[in-house]
Amino acid sequence: MMSAANIDWQAERDVLGSNRYMLENHVACDITFYVGKQRQEITAHKYVLVSRSSVFYAMLCGPLQETGQIDMPDIEPYVFQHLLRFMYCEEFEPNGESILALLYAAKKYAVERLVSMCVNWLKSGVTVENVCDMLQQAHSYGEKALLSKCLEFILDNGSSVLQHTSFRTLPSELVEMVVKQDGLCADENQIYEAMKDWAQNWCAQRNLQPNTENMRGVLSGLKNYIRFSLMDEEYFADKVAADDILTADEKVSLFRTFLCGDTLETTNIRHIARKSTFQSMQRVLRFSNQVSYMSVGSTLHAIELKCSEQVLLMGIIIYGATFQPYEARGVFASAQFASDIEVQVFDQSQRSIVSMKCHKTISEDKLQEILFNKPVVLMRSWYTITLHFAFSGTTVSGKHGEKVVSLGDGQFIAFRDSSLSTNSTNASNGQIPGLVICRRRSKINL
Missing domain, CATH: 1.25.40 (Serine Threonine Protein Phosphatase 5, Tetratricopeptide repeat)
Incomplete structure (x- = not known):
């Protein structure tokens, strides 16, 4: 005969509490699962399962519905118990040992709220030790957010x-x-x-x-x-x-x-x-100052360079626009000109490895960067950089350029004249005052 406590177990419980009691005490269960390789017996209620999962609805209410006893060999009993507690009373108690298996079960039985909770928990708990396992699970289940x-x-x-x-x-x-x-x-x-x-x-x-x-x-x-x-x-x-x-x-x-x-x-x-592989960008300047003016446009500026170590060439630096020394300046006047610019980089076999065209307003700023769309690795050999302005303007010309510019740590970039240059730009004078590069990070010791 039931005790008074057992008869009146519903009195002080809400809906979720009542569901938990019925699950844990096997009250009025009408479906039996044999779970895991050892076929552990676990009972449950059809009503709860079909109300929380479209897969269970198809299994238990569809034209090919299962009846009585159902084998579930691919899910361990403790994982299935976690799944049931969520479906009965929204309990979610994740841990690192069972979370991936729980995600598998939630995904298999289309318990989408639990899937989301598992994925969010996993995303917040990624470590070196578990990330490869998570990557495999995310790939297997098609969980793009977790995979990313x-x-x-x-x-x-x-x-x-x-x-x-x-x-x-x-x-x-x-x-x-x-x-x-x-x-x-x-x-x-x-x-x-x-x-x-x-x-x-x-x-x-x-x-x-x-x-x-x-x-x-x-x-x-x-x-x-x-x-x-x-x-x-x-x-x-x-x-x-x-x-x-x-x-x-x-x-x-x-x-x-x-x-x-x-x-x-x-x-x-x-x-x-x-x-x-490379550090943040840095400028390498070959002129300490600029002392004269030059017209740019129809001629080709070119120099050659060689690095003592591998560097990532991000772009080049050009001089800004300027007024002629004799030209009067108004109160609001500024020096600038618009130009189509073409920059190319050739390796020592004269094969083009960078070719970029852009339209740029050359302003009065002293130095202006022309960054490539796609940086290129420079090995320890000679390269040629060419610069062409499509329209004429007036800009600064560098003088007394450094033939070798130190990068520190005993490394350097050397410059020399290029036969492609058709104006005064060379290793000592002219345009292309500098480069934008990234140096390699320190080697990792294995």
Whole structure:
């Protein structure tokens, strides 16, 4: 016989409290699930399930409805209990061990409010230790917001994530998603080592020997996302070339890049720098002052330069407009002219690697930046920069330019005359007073 307390359990409870009591005490349950690999028995109420989930509605009320006992082998009992408590009484008690499994269950049974809560909790709790697992789950479930958050975290914390063992378990399509990003914050040497570790694990999972042939096959497409030309030359020669993951032609192409600055297009290897590889922008000025005036327009300004280290060339600097010394200036007068400007950068083989046209009002500002749409990596070889103004105007001319400008740390940029120049611009005088560059960050020690 029921006690008075049991008979009157509804009296002090609200709707959610009553639902919780019925679930926990198996009151009037009319559906049984056998959950997990061990087929643990869990009972529930059809009414609650069909009222909270379109999937359960189809299972229990549709033309092919399930009756009596339902097997649920792909969800662990504790996860299913979390799912039921949310459906019965809106309880959400996430933890790092069960949240991904709970997201899977919520997604499978279309409990969309719980899906949103899981995703939001995951986005706020991304760590180096769990981000690769989250990335896989987000990709599997098509959760674009969580996928974007995980990818953003990996890019910002690339060095740490690449060294974590969980990176080795990513499927190839997610590895490609990570390493192809220009914003991945990691040294190319470290990216290469992580890719080798990933390939070795891939082979081990398939009982393959991690030899040169198998490793090259596993990394055949993925290695094209590694920016080999941005590696330290000694590391490339001692480690990468010795591994034989690259073909002979690829090695020759890269050695020529290191030695001569050539960026041969006979391979699929990328030479574009990752944003995180370089520091913030800085100006490199070759004139300490300007002392004369010059007309610009129909002639071509050109200089040659060579860097002692790899730098990212972001753009060039030009002088602003000015009045002729004899020209009277009104109270509100200002010196300026509008011009179509063309800037080109050629490598030592005279191949154009930057070609940009823009229309700009050349104002009275002393120095003005012309930034490229797409920055370019300068290797340790000679390059030529040309500048052409489409319309005539009057501007300043630099004098007594520095042939070698120090960048600090023993590094420098050297300038010399160019045979392409058709006016007074050269290493000592004229236009193109400076460059806008980004220097490489310090190497990451592996």
